[in-house]
Amino acid sequence: MNKKNILSLTTPSFLVNLDALENNIKKYQNLAIENSVELFPMLKTHKSSEITKMQIDAGAKGVLVGTIDEAEAVVQKSGVTKVMLAYPVIGDSNLDRIIALNEKCELFVAFDNEIPAKALSEKLTNSTINYQIIINSGLNRFGVSPENSVTLFNSLNKYPNLIFKGISTHTGQVYGFSKNEVKEITQKEIDVMTLAKNLLTKNGASVEFVATGTTPTFENAIKSSEITISRPGNYVFFDAIQVALGAAKENDCALTVLATVVSHPSEDLFILDCGSKCLGLDQGAHGNSLTKGFGIIKNHPELTIISLSEEVAKVKVDENTTLKIGDKIEIIPNHSCSAANMTNYLIGHRFGNIERIIEVDIRGNSRKIFID
Numbered sequence: 515m516n517k518k519n520i521l522s523l524t525t526p527s528f529l530v531n532l533d534a535l536e537n538n539i540k541k542y543q544n545l546a547i548e549n550s551v552e553l554f555p556m557l558k559t560h561k562s563s564e565i566t567k568m569q570i571d572a573g574a575k576g577v578l579v580g581t582i583d584e585a586e587a588v589v590q591k592s593g594v595t596k597v598m599l600a601y602p603v604i605g606d607s608n609l610d611r612i613i614a615l616n617e618k619c620e621l622f623v624a625f626d627n628e629i630p631a632k633a634l635s636e637k638l639t640n641s642t643i644n645y646q647i648i649i650n651s652g653l654n655r656f657g658v659s660p661e662n663s664v665t666l667f668n669s670l671n672k673y674p675n676l677i678f679k680g681i682s683t684h685t686g687q688v689y690g691f692s693k694n695e696v697k698e699i700t701q702k703e704i705d706v707m708t709l710a711k712n713l714l715t716k717n718g719a720s721v722e723f724v725a726t727g728t729t730p731t732f733e734n735a736i737k738s739s740e741i742t743i744s745r746p747g748n749y750v751f752f753d754a755i756q757v758a759l760g761a762a763k764e765n766d767c768a769l770t771v772l773a774t775v776v777s778h779p780s781e782d783l784f785i786l787d788c789g790s791k792c793l794g795l796d797q798g799a800h801g802n803s804l805t806k807g808f809g810i811i812k813n814h815p816e817l818t819i820i821s822l823s824e825e826v827a828k829v830k831v832d833e834n835t836t837l838k839i840g841d842k843i844e845i846i847p848n849h850s851c852s853a854a855n856m857t858n859y860l861i862g863h864r865f866g867n868i869e870r871i872i873e874v875d876i877r878g879n880s881r882k883i884f885i886d
Contacts, residue, residue: 517868517869518867519867519868520772520861520863520866520867521842523861525772525773525774525842526771526787527771527772527861528770528771528772528792528853528857528861529769529770529844529862529863530751530768530769530860530861530862530863530872531768531770531863531864532768532862532869533864533865534765534767534768535568535862536568538749538751539568539572539749540572542732542746542749543569543572543573545732545733545736546573546736546744547573549736549737551736551741551742551743551744552575552723552743552744553569553573553743553744553745553746554574554575554576554577554578554596554598554743554744555569555574555577555578555746555747555749555750556578556579556580556600556745556746556748557578557580557584557588557747558579558580558581558584558851558855559747559750559751559850559854560750560751560874561584561855561874561875561876562860562872562873562874562875562876563591563592563873563875563876564872565750566588566591566594566876567592567593569750570592570594575596575743576594576595576597576598576620577596577597577598578597578599578600578727578745578747579597579599579600580601582599582603582608582611582612582615583876584876584877585597585599585615585621586611586615587875587876588876589618591875592876595619596619596620596622597615597620597621597622598621598622598624598725598745599612599621599622599623600624600684601624601656602623602626602627602630602648602656603634604629604630604633609630609633609637610637612634612643613637613638613641613643616641620644621643621644622645622646622679622680623645624645624646624647624656624682625646625666625670626647626648626650626657626658626666627666628666628669628670631670631673631676635675642675642676642677643675643676643677644677644678644679645670645676645677645679646678646679646681646682646723647666647670647678647681647682647710648681648682648683649681649683649706649710650683650706651684651685651702651707651726652687652702652703652706653684653686653687654687655684655686660706660709660710661713663681663710663713664714664719667714667719668717678719678720679722679723680721680722680723680725681707681710681711681721681724681725682725682745683703683725683726684726684727684728684745685700685702685703685726685731686728687699688728688759689728689730692759692804693730693758693759693760693761696730696759696760696761699731700731700734701734703726703731703735704726704735704740704741707724707726707740707741708724708740711724711740723742723743724740724741724742724743725741725742725743725744726741726743726744726745727744727745727746728748729747729752729756729761730756730760732746732749732761748851749761750768751768751769752767752769752850753767753769753849753850753851753853754805754809754810754847754848755796755804755805755849757810757846758804758805759804764812767846769846769847769850769860770812770844770845770846770847771788771792771809771844772843772844772845773786773787773788773792773827773842773843773844773845774786774787774840775837775838775839775840775841775842775843777839778838778839782830782831783829783830783831784817784829784831784839785827785828786843787825788825788826788827788845789822789823789824789825789826790822790823790824791825791856792847792853792856793809793819793822793847793848793853794848794852794853794856796847796848796849796852797848805848806818807819807820808821808822808827809845809846810845810846811829811844812844812846813844814843816832816833816834816835817829817830817831817835817837818830818832854874855874855877857874858873859871859873859874860872860874
């Protein structure tokens with residue numbers, strides 16, 4: 515039976531180059547192993563139980579999740595045994611779900627203040643739960659300073675059912691800088707976490723792990739003997755922002771959006787049948803624009819996506835082009851995490867030949883809620 519080619523698909527369609535995906539997973543896992551670092555991939559990039567299984571089979575020790583929905587789904591569908599929460603959780607219903615999940619896997623909750631810790635401790639009866647302290651390494655979102663981590667540890671230490679395991683951080687501010695500044699930000703990530711670990715250890719804490727993780731800082735951060743867990747997410751797909759930061763080349767980008775040229779209203783303008791509901795509106799993150807336009811059109815450097823409506827894109831012609839109405843093109847999104855969250859499935863292919871469907875099946879808001 516002949517396999518269908520991606521050019522036979524209706525558009526827009528979300529594609530995954532399986533060779534690139536597999537190579538990315540293998541590369542990062544091998545780098546982690548070579549540097550004696552455990553890999554806990556962030557699942558918000560792909561939200562797929564199948565891709566999670568690929569990462570675990572390659573050697574990942576656990577996963578990092580952004581939502582309780584992701585945590586519940588990945589434990590149920592992928593058989594993951596170790597799950598880290600990236601952010602603090604509070605609220606009776608959320609804490610009840612956390613406690614139930616803690617009975618099904620080795621869970622690590624995250625705190626940067628005492629209030630959610632106290633609330634969780636009061637709900638725990640005959641069990642304990644592991645936790646990590648979030649350290650602020652420059653993003654200024656979640657986390658405490660290394661100096662204040664000792665104060666927080668001391669305040670949480672009075673809850674015997676909360677078991678301190680380690681510290682974590684996300685150096686997301688790297689996305690607001692140029693590729694020439696990545697090494698400097700990575701060094702700050704290492705220095706801040708080393709200081710926090712040393713201060714906590716000096717004050718009687720047993721720091722079992724030091725976890726960091728962004729895709730751009732990954733390769734240099736894991737070379738530090740102080741980093742024991744890395745938690746990158748975007749590396750499975752990469753995207754135009756990662757290309758701009760020097761973390762990937764275009765050929766490494768596994769996720770693309772297939773679109774068709776549907777109009778040519780003027781000599782220097784084309785219209786595509788995909789818009790912000792496929793590509794998202796990211797042009798950078800955390801305060802800076804790193805990219806040109808709203809994605810990279812593969813094999814067409816003469817074209818720039820200059821604006822997006824919800825369902826269509828305007829493409830400016832910068833130089834001579836052979837593009838015409840009816841042509842199908844692949845677009846590397848600026849931010850693959852946002853793009854992948856726009857669909858229920860990805861179409862896996864090799865050399866353009868369709869091989870299988872990958873479900874995006876651990877997205878948020880997947881639970882049915884019944885209200886009396």
